Amino acid sequence: MRKASFLVLFSSLLIVLLAACSSDSDETTSINIGEVTRSVFYTPQYVALEKGFFEDEGLDVELQTTWGGDTTMTALLSDGIDVALVGAETSIYVYAQDSNDYAVNFAQLTQTDGTFLVSKENVENFEWEDLKDSNFLGQRKGGMPQMVGEFVLKQHGIDPHNDLNLSQNIDFANIPSAFATGDYEYVQLFEPTASVFEKEGNGHVIASFGEESGHVPYTVFMAKQSYFEDNPENVKAFTRAIYQAQQWVEDADPEEIAEVVQPYFDDVELDILTSSIERYKNQGSFATDPILDEEEWNNLKNIMDEAGELPEDVPYEDVVNTDIAEEIMNE
Known part of the structure; x- marks a missing residue:
């Protein structure tokens, strides 16, 4: 009788231990x-x-x-x-x-960088100097998109604050709609927005800031x-x-x-x-x-x-x- 009770107790303890081990292994x-x-x-x-x-x-x-x-x-x-x-x-x-x-x-x-230069009109044989005197919708000051954008523009001999009509007063989330409805000629856009603009005929991807700026x-x-x-x-x-x-x-x-x-x-x-x-x-x-x-x-x-x-x-x-x-x- 004692042997049977011991076996029952041992089996119960074994089940508890196995359950605990299983719980530990599944712990996240x-x-x-x-x-x-x-x-x-x-x-x-x-x-x-x-x-x-x-x-x-x-x-x-x-x-x-x-x-x-x-x-x-x-x-x-x-x-x-x-x-x-x-x-x-x-x-x-x-x-x-x-x-x-x-x-x-x-x-x-x-x-x-993950942004692309998008023009409202289809620009054939684009050259960076084409941006001079244009209405350019930039990104937030101090953020990476804007800093990389300015870096690339300067590499191509463009002073963004003197050679462009640069706007930086639009919130990130509202930049695409502001470009679509405003009189801006160029903008920096991330994907998939750039591709959506192309598909809908609202813009054209003409350059990549990521390719221009390096790693x-x-x-x-x-x-x-x-x-x-x-x-x-x-x-x-x-x-x-x-x-x-x-x-x-x-x-x-x-x-x-x-x-x-x-x-x-x-x-x-x-x-x-x-x-x-x-x-x-x-x-x-x-x-x-x-x-x-x-x-x-x-x-x-x-x-x-x-x-x-x-x-x-x-x-x-x-x-x-x-x-x-x-x-x-x-x-």
Whole structure:
């Protein structure tokens, strides 16, 4: 009788232990991402979500769009989000404010500018000097699109503030509609808006700022220094998932990629989404690995300095950490 009772007790304990082990193995870690805007430009991030790469790493990722660099960094610094997807220039602005817990860039997502020069009229045999004296609708002052735009224009001998009738007073979200309805002749637009304008006959893509400006850490995942130090395994798992997504995007064809990320762009037709992704792939906008190298960092500082927006010479090693990314790539 005692033997039977012991066996029952042992079996019960074994079931409890197995259940506990199963629960531990299924345990996930929550990470909140704040993306600066919703953009086809961030395709590898949506691939990581949709293909289950984060889940495979034991991460339960919640994505929210925080609309704007200032809002995104405020959310990060106040612990409203764990990880920010935003332009690397924002980490320079925060560092320059003598923050005690500044942002550290740990995984690069895009490596070129993502805007295209769009003209209202079809311009044949376009030359950059054609822009002189034109009504040009620019991006927000101090943001990467505007700084890269000015950098490229100056490379082509155009002073944007003296040679153009430059407007910078339109909010990012309203730039496309302002261009369509206003008397502007040229504008910088991201995809898929540029392709939509072409399809509807409201504009013509005539040049790429991404191709003209070279590699730059345009959009980067960053976390506060304290989060990075307290949660290295989370950062490692996150970076591994992003690297998997980057490799998958590199190998997949644009239509397959578009089908995967379409849930994030309900109002964009599949053919437009496909052509937008193809355009970004062709010009190498999607980073194929998470490394933000020092040459790219220096290019970013040159662009900011040229625009008069570099607050100080922020050292690469202070706000960029590639240790985890390099470790993952060597696995």
